[in-house]
Each structure stands twice: as structure tokens, then as C-alpha cells.
Amino acid sequence: MAHSNRIKTSTGEKIFTVFNYTFFTLLCLIMLYPFWHVIMLSFSSLEASMKGGVFLYPKGFNLDTYKSVFKNPQVYTGFATSIFVTVVGTVLGTLLTAMTAYPLSKSRLRGGKVMMTLVLFTMIFAAGMIPSFLLIQNLGLMDNRLALILPGLVSAYNCIIMKSFFLSIPESLEESARIDGANDLRIFFSIILPLSKATIATIALFTAVGYWNDYFSTVLYIRSTEKWALQAVLRYMLTNTQQAMAQAGVNVMAQTNTNAETIKAGTIVISTVPILIVYPFVQKYFVKGVMIGGVKG
Secondary structure (H helix, E strand, O other): OOOOOOOOOOHHHHHHHHHHHHHHHHHHHHHHHHHHHHHHHHOOOHHHHHHOOOOOOOOOOOOHHHHHHOOOHHHHHHHHHHHHHHHHHHHHHHHHHHHHHHHHOOOOOOOHHHHHHHHHHHHHOOOOHHHHHHHHHHOOOOOOHHHHOHHHOOOHHHHHHHHHHHHOOOHHHHHHHHHOOOOHHHHHHHHHHHHOHHHHHHHHHHHHHHHHHOOHHHHHHOOOHHHOOHHHHHHHHHHOHHHHHHHOOOOHHHOOOOOHHHHHHHHHHHHHHHHHHHHHHHHHHHHHHHHHHOOOO
16 A cells, blocks of 8 residues: 655644734735725825725725826936946945955955955944035035945945855856966856856845935935935925925825825825835845855855
């Protein structure tokens, strides 16, 4: 008589599995609903938004909110600044992080331990707002978009993740390349970086989200409203909705299907969706990159 190869699941394991699925499904819904609520509110009518309540679907569907928001020129300039800062900052930041982590992963680097200690030191003791402000001011970068990029180019945490990954790459690959006449730069760009796609994608995502969500740097360093990042525009519209829209030539009170709440909801959606669109393209590398980067320390 053939014995079944199936492993019997105990009652306790079944209960535990059901509990896990139920718990995490509820947790997921709790975290997703606030954003879903904002999206549905942004598509709802003035009357529905004033009544409030639960918005599982648009009540009195209309696009007037988005038509009003896009009449504000600050939204376009904010988009332009945020895209510029995020793209340039992510490309340069990821490259510089890799170029910092790679030599630190080599035992032959003289003073490597001291340099690594200095990198770790910055994770514990940050300069603070006032010294950072004075530095940007003395560099002549006030009201310059570079002030939104340069301070956050290299992160100690990201550097540690990349260093850990580089430690997992066999030294034999580099030795073979050196025998073939490759120098350190050729090895780094032709061998190391192509092997680091998962970790690079992860670091790039961390960096991009940080740049996209940053509004405080704009508050500190940027005076011209046309140079504001999108998140700073969002902050201004959330705190001064009617004034911000009035400056754009939109009278919220006179609109038939919009009010301050729907304008706020629409602005939040517009500022959040772009970074959400990017995530699925790097999601497949995300877990792999973090896990690989945490193998060695």
C-alpha cells in the first residue's frame, strides 16, 4: 500500500494560519484605507465632502477638484523641481554611495576602519539644523536647487548596506579581471555594478523616496516660490488652501463642486501617485537587495 507523501497539518497550525491571514489582511486594510479615503474624497462632490463619513467610492463623481488644482502654476513648478531633484539626487546619490562603500569593503584600504568609524559616527551624531543652514549659506547655495540635492547625497545607512553586499562578491572575480589588465575603475563599473543591480535598485528607491518626500529643505533654503519642491507646495496648500488657490486665480468658495477639503485631497493624491508608480518597477529587487545587503556586516 502506497503511503501518502502529504504532511498532515495539525488543527493548531490551521488556526494559526487562518489567524495570520485574517490579522494581516485587516492590518493591510487599516493602512490602505486612509489613502483610499483621500482618493475617493478628491473625486467627490462638494455636498458629499461637507457631509463627511466613509468614502469607499466617489460620491457625486466629478473632476472639478483636479481641474482647480491644475490651474495653480505652483503645482507645475513644484513637479518640475521635485522631478529634477529626485532624478539628479538619486542618480548621483546612488553612484556616490556605491563609490564610497566599495573601497570601504576592501581590507587593503589603508585607514579603512577609521573611515568606516567616521561614516558610522554620522548616523549617531548629526550636525543639526543650524550648522547645516550656515554651511549652505556660506557655500552660496541659498535659493538654489542644489541645496535640495547636495546635503542628502550619501547616507551612512545606505553605505553600510552596499558595503555588506560588496563583501559578498568573491575576490576571485576581481583578481581575474586584474590578470586581464583591468584597473580598479574598470572593475568597479564593468563587474561590480552589474552584479549589484538588486542592491542598487533598493538604494535608489530609498534615495528617491527621501528626495521626493523632502519639504523641510525647501522651507530652510529656498525663498523663491517658483523653485519650491512639490511637497513644499503641498504643505502650503494644506495650511493655506483658499489663499494658495486664490493666488492661482481660483476662488474655491465660488466653485460649484469643490471646497478646501477636496482641494487638499486632490493635492495629496497628485503629490503621492508619482512615487507610487515608480515602486512596482523596483519592487522585485527590493526584498532581495535588502536581504543580500544584510548578509555580512
